[in-house]
């Protein structure tokens with residue numbers, strides 16, 4: 001329905017402005033309906049301006065800036081419609097160390113509502129994990145999982161979670 | 166001309182078989198003309214089988230395996246038509262440490278014929294470089310380059326190159 | 331509701347019975363290129379009813395049955411089971427736990443089961459309606475696809491918002 | 496023939512005159528997300544005559560003129576110069592060095608120069624014919640695009656081979 005969509009759009013937009021600021025340590029961003037008059041059909045435009053830079057089309061953003069902007073939008077949607085679990089496959093591929101740090105901080109805030117399964121090659125992301133599932137192919141072509149747990153300071157989603165490690 | 170194309174195809178195919186083996190430490194690969202009878206128009210198919218695995222469509226390969234296969238083809242083309250310089254932007258994004266090691270080994274072999282400018286976030290790739298151009302934005306939004314040289318054991322392309330460091 | 335366990339056998343490179351069990355905090359999946367990490371993410375999408383083999387990198391569903399290696403024979407079936415726990419609030423069910431299972435055979439025939447009872451895909455989709463669990467959700471972010479929400483057309487992007495409404 | 500120097504001013508985020516000079520061995524370009532590394536790669540493609548603004552992430556050529564920041568005013572022109580040395584063998588020219596320059600103004604007007612003499616894009620393309628220098632060559636591999644040679648249609652892939660023939 002038009003009203004439901006409109007309300008969702010407003011909520012996601014609010015989240016997006018905050019999320020972007022958190023992930024970029026500043027800057028501004030918002031979502032815009034291409035055709036304000038046609039809420040039922042209008043496409044959605046993304047406006048994003050990293051801190052210190054002038055507003056330009058998102059196409060001119062760097063690889064890492066585009067990933068962070070997409071992550072901001074992704075988490076804005078999660079806030080409106082949380083999922084019990086999320087699987088993120090090498091989201092950090094284009095990110096430098098300080099962006100991975102901010103990304104990981106945001107993921108940890110969401111742990112209260114969802115499980116996060118993160119596929120990664122990055123040391124920093126691995127360092128933020130509570131458990132590692134190491135996938136190996138000792139027999140060539142046959143996958144096997146080995147799990148390594150680090151600490152048990154956190155509780156399952158929905159239960160009271162003591163301060164994360 | 167048909168003959169020129171056919172000759173180029175055969176050369177690139179030979180290179181590709183070797184390159185793939187080098188980059189994967191084994192396995193087999195080749196290029197196939199979709200329509201053998203129509204050399205003028207036929208598309209080109211890529212067949213690739215990593216070591217120990219059974220042959221499947223390249224679509225089922227992993228992100229890193231696809232990058233290594235594409236790199237093998239890229240270098241096969243470089244061998245046939247070398248360029249004075251190559252610019253590779255974050256080719257290593259999807260690669261794990263051992264694949265980056267093999268990738269870097271191949272790049273070094275090509276230094277005799279071409280300059281390589283490599284954009285990267287990866288420590289291992291950086292470690293293989295002779296000079297770093299650090300790009301910074303001390304003034305937000307304004308780029309500046311600082312160069313850091315490591316050693317001078319190599320000579321420009323075309324000149325006699327002593328053994329690389 | 332949380333993801334308690336993922337179990338698979340014969341799915342892609344996971345020839346042998348493999349289990350991934352819930353742990354609090356961030357769960358990181360790590361390993362070298364091609365070892366099977368993204369295949370785990372594919373298994374989750376597949377068991378939740380993904381209908382497009384192409385979106386899981388295959389041409390047809392039988393591509394996902396372990397097809398053998400130098401040392402292992404191909405298998406006749408792929409099976410994945412996903413178990414969710416503490417479902418009462420979200421699913422309004424008398425079950426404390428729900429296990430969703432999907433199988434495919436070499437013939438192309440497939441099966442779906444809820445708690446070991448055969449059912450249709452519709453039943454699984456209906457079960458998870460409005461819980462955020464499913465293949466449409468942006469909570470399953472595939473490798474290399476994070477950029478898509480930025481590069482897609484404003485009209486396509488809208489679908490994501492409609493899904494969240 | 497080798498790349499002796501790249502110089503730019505007013506191109507994308509490089510507001511101030513910037514130089515990149517030849518060094519033997521692998522030249523690595525490093526820095527945080529969004530600092531300007533890929534912009535350097537764009538500058539090389541652009542000065543060699545890239546006609547598609549979209550392939551350089553812009554909508555039109557004037558998008559590449561430094562457009563200001565919180566602390567810097569926008570500029571009126573973008574200029575990039577690429578100098579190649581030891582050209583006699585490849586270019587059959589009396590020149591030992593060749594500098595190719597390209598400019599664009601806010602009006603959209605552009606200029607090309609060879610060794611400070613105004614010329615047309617055609618002259619630059621003719622100069623570099625069959626040397627491997629140019630925008631068609633696979634020697635300029637953009638960020639995130641390495642997968643393209645594998646995911647493209649067999650017919651499109653053929654063009655790469657035709658270029659190499």
Ligand SMILES: Nc1ncnc2c1ncn2[C@@H]1O[C@H](COP(=O)(O)OP(=O)(O)OP(=O)(O)O)[C@@H](O)[C@H]1O
Nearest residue numbers: 227228229342363364365366367368369395396397
């Ligand atoms: N039906 C199948 N039978 C056997 N092996 C398969 C099957 N389908 C896919 N594979 C193998 O799975 C491998 C890909 O696994 P996956 O994509 O999970 O790797 P990954 O760990 O994500 O690697 P990367 O870090 O490079 O992304 C491929 O080498 C492919 O050959």
Ligand SMILES: Nc1ncnc2c1ncn2[C@@H]1O[C@H](COP(=O)(O)OP(=O)(O)OP(=O)(O)O)[C@@H](O)[C@H]1O
Nearest residue numbers: 062063064507528529530531532533534560561562
């Ligand atoms: N005309 C312009 N004027 C000023 N800044 C610009 C202009 N065009 C692009 N930029 C800026 O350049 C930045 C992108 O730079 P670039 O793509 O080179 O980053 P990068 O170093 O490759 O980063 P990453 O590691 O994330 O790929 C963007 O933030 C963009 O705002």
Ligand SMILES: [Mg+2]
Nearest residue numbers: 227228368473
């Ligand atoms: Mg993967």
Ligand SMILES: [Mg+2]
Nearest residue numbers: 062063533638
């Ligand atoms: Mg870049």
